[in-house]
Amino acid sequence: MDQALLPSRAHAMPWWLALIEGIAGIIIGLLLFASPAITTAVLVQVLGIYFLIMGIFSLIGMFINPKGWGWKLFMGIIGIIAGLVIIQHPIWSTIGVAAIVALFIAVDAIIMGIIRLIQAFQGAGWWTGIVGVLLIIIGIYLFTNLGATVIALPWVFGLFALIGGIIGVFAAFRIRSAEKAAA
Numbered sequence: 080m081d082q083a084l085l086p087s088r089a090h091a092m093p094w095w096l097a098l099i100e101g102i103a104g105i106i107i108g109l110l111l112f113a114s115p116a117i118t119t120a121v122l123v124q125v126l127g128i129y130f131l132i133m134g135i136f137s138l139i140g141m142f143i144n145p146k147g148w149g150w151k152l153f154m155g156i157i158g159i160i161a162g163l164v165i166i167q168h169p170i171w172s173t174i175g176v177a178a179i180v181a182l183f184i185a186v187d188a189i190i191m192g193i194i195r196l197i198q199a200f201q202g203a204g205w206w207t208g209i210v211g212v213l214l215i216i217i218g219i220y221l222f223t224n225l226g227a228t229v230i231a232l233p234w235v236f237g238l239f240a241l242i243g244g245i246i247g248v249f250a251a252f253r254i255r256s257a258e259k260a261a262a
Contacts (some may be wrong), residue, residue: 084197091208092254093253093254094251094252094254094258095096095187095245095251097250097254098247098248098251098252100244100247100251101245101246101247101248101249101250101251102244102247102248103244103245104240104241104244104245104247105225105240105241105244105248106115106244107122107237107240107244108238108239108240108242109237109241110237110239110243111233111234111236111240112234112237112241115233115234116173116233117238118233119177119232119233120169120170120173120238121174123165123169123172123173123177124165124166124169124172125177126159126165126176127162127163127164127165127166127172128162128166129162130158130159130162130165130179131158131159131161131162131163131166132162133154133158133161133162134154134155134156134157134158134159134160134161135155135158135159137138137152137154137155137158138151138152138155138156138157138159139163141155166191169203169217171203174229177229177233178229180232181221181224181225181228181229181232182225184221184228185218185219185221185222185225185228186218186222187218188214188215188217188218188221189214189215189218189222190218191211191212191214192211192212192213192214192215192216192218193208193211193215194211195207195211195214196206196211196212196215197211198211199211223241
C-alpha cells in the first residue's frame with residue numbers, strides 16, 4: 080500500500096469519520112442532482128445558520144480574548160447580519176449566494192488566466208499561455224452568461240460532492256486497512 084497517500088499518524092482522522100464525510104458527500108451530491116433547487120436552498124439556509132452562529136461566537140471570542148477585538152467585532156456583526164438576511168429571505172439569498180459564487184468563479188478564472196499568460200511570457204512555456212487564454216475565455220463566458228452559470232452550479236457542485244464522497248468512502252477504508260496493518 081502506498082503510504083504517501085495516507086495521512087500521517089499525528090494528523091490522521093478516524094476512518095469512521097472519513098466514512099461519514101464520504102457518505103455525506105454522496106448524499107449531498109445525489110440530492111443536488113435529484114432536486115437541485117430545493118437542495119441548494121437548504122444548503123444556503125445551513126450556510127446562513129453557520130454565519131449566524133459564527134458571528135455570535137466571534138462576538139463572544141472578543142470578550143474571552145480581546146486581542147484583535149476590532150476584527151472580531153466586525154466579523155461578528157457581518158456574520159450575524161449575513162446569517163439573519165439569509166435565514167429571513169431564503170429564495171433571494173439562494174439566488175444571491177449562487178450569483179456571488181458564479182461571479183467569484185468567473186473573476187477567479189480571468190485573474191488566473193492573466194497570471195498564466197504573464198508566466199508564459201516569462202518563459203513558463205506556450206502550454207501555460209494556452210491555459211491562460213482558455214481560462215480567460217471561460218471566465219468571460221461565465222461572466223457574460225451569469226444566469227446559465229447560476230443554474231448550472233448545483234449540478235457542478237453535485238458532481239464534485241458525489242466524486243469527493245466516493246473518494247472519501249474509499250479513503251476511509253484505506254485508512255481502516257492501514258490502521259489494522261499498523262496494529
